[in-house]
Amino acid sequence: MDIRTTCLGVLALGPASGYEIRKAFEEGPFSHFAEGGFGSIYPALGKLSDGGFVTCTTEQQAKRPDKKIYQITDAGLDALFGALGGTTPGEDKYKSNLLFILFFAQHMPPDHIASVIDTRLDWYRGKLDHLMEDAGAAHEPPATGADLVREFGVAVYQAAYDFMRDNREAFIALARDNARTTESARRIETHVAAE
Numbered sequence: 658m659d660i661r662t663t664c665l666g667v668l669a670l671g672p673a674s675g676y677e678i679r680k681a682f683e684e685g686p687f688s689h690f691a692e693g694g695f696g697s698i699y700p701a702l703g704k705l706s707d708g709g710f711v712t713c714t715t716e717q718q719a720k721r722p723d724k725k726i727y728q729i730t731d732a733g734l735d736a737l738f739g740a741l742g743g744t745t746p747g748e749d750k751y752k753s754n755l756l757f758i759l760f761f762a763q764h765m766p767p768d769h770i771a772s773v774i775d776t777r778l779d780w781y782r783g784k785l786d787h788l789m790e791d792a793g794a795a796h797e798p799p800a801t802g803a804d805l806v807r808e809f810g811v812a813v814y815q816a817a818y819d820f821m822r823d824n825r826e827a828f829i830a831l832a833r834d835n836a837r838t839t840e841s842a843r844r845i846e847t848h849v850a851a852e
């Protein structure tokens with residue numbers, strides 16, 4: 658989805674500032690499947706406002722700059738649901754610096770591989786905890802699309818966590834068994850020692 662559509666999606670949940678929209682992508686209900694930074698959110702909000710898809714009001718704050726609050730209009734809702742209804746989603750793309758590093762595990766120092774995996778396991782656990790908090794205390798059947806999408810996020814992060822936990826030692830063993838014999842491992846160890 659383009660940034661204008663995803664901003665409209667956030668605003669369909671209620672009025673929000675640009676900062677709150679970004680938080681919806683970072684920590685909120687869209688955090689495991691959409692993204693948007695300030696550099697793209699504010700220009701999109703400007704275009705949406707110019708097009709009549711959102712309104713903007715200013716809220717004064719003590720000792721801080723005025724806060725702009727955006728709200729979706731009926732035309733914005735029509736545009737959002739028109740975009741969603743007229744879109745066939747492309748392929749999901751998964752890009753991961755972690756997997757890029759692990760692809761070359763046999764060329765890396767074992768301690769580095771262990772640290773990278775342990776850090777990511779902690780991150781997965783945090784994501785899972787956050788998504789589970791959103792589920793609430795009751796374990797009732799999902800009632801909305803948002804509930805089902807959150808459940809999908811839980812399933813994906815749980816699978817990733819389980820895979821990394823179950824294969825941690827195999828990645829470390831790759832690094833331990835093969836890294837000592839490669840020129841790249843010597844270069845990496847020299848580089849890491851210099852830092």
